[in-house]
Amino acid sequence: MVAEGLPDTVASRAAGLPAGITIWEVGPRDGLQNEKSVVDVDVKLEFISRLADAGLTTIEATSFVHPEWVPQLADASDLLAGMTRRDGVRYPVLVPNERGLDRALEAGVGHIAIFASATESFARKNLNRTLDSQFEMFEPVVTRARAEGLEVRGYLSMCFGDQWEGPVPRSQVVAAGRRLLDMGCSQLSLGDTIGVATPGLVEALIADFGSPDQLAVHFHDTYGQALSNTLAALQCGVSTVDSSAGGLGGCPYAESATGNLATEDLVWMLDGLGVSHGVDLTKLVETSAWMADQLGRPSPSRVVQALRG
Amino acid sequence: MVAEGLPDTVASRAAGLPAGITIWEVGPRDGLQNEKSVVDVDVKLEFISRLADAGLTTIEATSFVHPEWVPQLADASDLLAGMTRRDGVRYPVLVPNERGLDRALEAGVGHIAIFASATESFARKNLNRTLDSQFEMFEPVVTRARAEGLEVRGYLSMCFGDQWEGPVPRSQVVAAGRRLLDMGCSQLSLGDTIGVATPGLVEALIADFGSPDQLAVHFHDTYGQALSNTLAALQCGVSTVDSSAGGLGGCPYAESATGNLATEDLVWMLDGLGVSHGVDLTKLVETSAWMADQLGRPSPSRVVQALRG
Known part of the structure; x- marks a missing residue:
């Protein structure tokens, strides 16, 4: 388990884990x-800038969903106009x-993300589409985005x-993933939108896809499982992990979806595992x-609580 | 990964995990x-009784440390006198x-636990002994307990x-573990008393012991790592896991030691993994x-929060 010559307080990267991952x-x-209360665009801009300062190289900035669905992100165009993009x-x-x-495209974005549902019920709730017809909505978006040189x-x-x-x-x-x-x-x-996954299911699903190469994982910590599910995904060779600074977040259309995996708790584990991440x-x-001060409540991240609590 | 014939919503027990564990x-x-505020002995008795009702078969009941060290457990003799032991x-x-x-022995206890430190500093802080001399204190305790037919x-x-x-x-x-x-x-x-472990270190330590058969793991969730460390230990064949109902607890002599792994969060993972536990x-x-109502604050367990929050 431990490489020859390393001090025995240090574990080398466990077998099968990626050497480095993208957060x-x-x-x-x-x-x-x-x-609920709208965060000022300047606070968002400072948040994004500080995340880049901390070494994050992929920062999902905002969303162009209709402002009525997500009023918090109604400032997407202003935010992108005000944002300094770093190399x-x-x-x-x-x-x-x-x-x-x-x-x-007007805002000069180079990378977009579309969001589909693996279930009929959530396709209807979140997108007002059937499981099948959501793909008809996404297909022209992806085709045009690719033609414009965007990553999707x-x-x-x-x-x-x-x-x-x-x-x-x-x-x-x-089947739904392959269509995307x-x-x-x-x-x-x-995405484990309601946080119910456990490591065996994570392994099984990744195995069913045949290869981890194009996969990322997005876990919510509703039942405390996010980090162990992430460990399972890393053990399967997944090398992109979604997480949220301070464990912020949830899903407005899924009642029991509480916070995302906290980036800090992920980083703590990766540091111990010797998996590089740049943060x-x-x-x-x-x-x-x-950011917790801006929002007026403590971060749910255990690491943030332990180091700053 | 999935046994033939199982519905594909269910993952079979991942390779290498124990079929069942003891919590x-x-x-x-x-x-x-x-x-800080002393919990009434009747509340403790009801807590223990309800834990047994829930299917737990090993319930660490109390401690005979000096009441000045841990005033909360000064009622150990009363508690054991009032406790109904179940088959x-x-x-x-x-x-x-x-x-x-x-x-x-006066209280008719059949199973004891002694607590040693792996470090000089904590042996001094927690036991007022050197790393070496703590074993001189424990040796006659273990010898006599075994002679009296107690498990240690x-x-x-x-x-x-x-x-x-x-x-x-x-x-x-x-070396310290082998002496015990x-x-x-x-x-x-x-024990990961201050909650800093990560899965690679857990694997490496268990490997260094040569066999998981006599090992149990005791993780604290200070940095959010308790459950992923537990997963790593299970993958190494460990089949006894310490946890605390509702994630109660910590260590009075280790400042940054916050809650134990929550039994509920562990049970959620075990259920998903198909590892039996009886709870x-x-x-x-x-x-x-x-119990959270008795203590006047919410449980830190994510599962308790999600199901009762």
Whole structure:
């Protein structure tokens, strides 16, 4: 387990884990979208800037969903106009449809993400579409985005369970995921929107996809399982993990979906595992503590609580 | 990954995991010992009784440490006198020295646990002994307890890090642990007292012991790592896991030691993994919600929060 010559206080990277991973920071979008009181665009801009200072290289900045759905992100165009883009940092933006893509293109976005559902119930609740017809909505978005030179990520919600349908057949998840990849998404993020997954299911679903190469994982900590599910995904070779600074976030249309995996708790584990990620934990904790002050309540991240509590 | 014939919403037990484990419930002792206001002995008795109702078969009931050290557990003799012992349930009790063993024997205890430190600093802080001389204190306790027909567990604190010494060499942990096993402990519980461990270190330490058979793990969730560390230990074949109902607890002499792994969060993962444990999650959550009411603050367990929040 431990490489020859290392001091025996240090464990070498466990067998099978990636040497390094990309942390896909969703705090400014998934983390904030559920906040009731609207956060000032300057605070959001400082949040994004501080996340980049902390070493995050993929920061999901905002969303072009209709402002009536997510009032918190109604300032998407202003935010992108005010945002300083740094070399080596990607700022993907959520786009629900062709109108959203128009706005993203106007704003000079280089990377978008679409969001589909693995279940019929959530496709109807979240998108007002059937499971099948959601793909008809996304197909022209992806095709045009690719033609414009944009990178496209596909989110897939409710991959491990759905509060209306219960357990979701893995074959259904794989079929929906493949449609997103086949239409031109370069990455597929498997979302445990209501936080019910456990490591064996994570392994089984990734195995059913055949390869971890285009997969990312997106866990919510509703039942305390987010980090162990992430460990299971890393053990399967997944090398992009979604997380939210300070554990901010949830899903406005799924009642029991509480916070995302906290980026700090993920970084703590990766540091111990010797998996590189590029994030300065001290700066990140300072950022989340600052953001918690802005929001007026403590961060749910255990690491933030332990180091700043 | 999935057994032939199972519906594809269910993952079979992942390779290498034990078929079933013993949950060593530490709520009434480790969970409560750090509570500032003394909990009434009748509340403790009801807590223990409800834990047994929920299916827990090992419930660490109390401690015979000196009442000045842990005033919360000064009622140990009264508690044991009032406690109804059920068939098939063990009620181990913490014993620090020969005086404590005398009291345990008077109370008719059948299973004790001693608690040693893997580091010099914590041996001095917690036991007022050197790393070496703590074993001289424990040896006659274990010898006499075994002669009296008692089962003895050895706890080892600070196995993954120590707030005064930093990382702890694994060779030092293994040496201390072996002394406890060699003197007659039938089980060794590896404690991450300050919650700093990560899964690679857990694997490496268990590997250094040569076999998981006599090992248990005891993780604190200070940095959010308790459940992923537990997953790593299960993957190494460990089949006894310490946890605390509702995530109660901490360590009074280690400042940054916050709550134990919550039994509910562990049970959620085990259910998903198909690892049997005998606990009724609904009854356990009710018990922790009731105990949280007694203590006047919410449970830190994510599962309790999600199901009762």
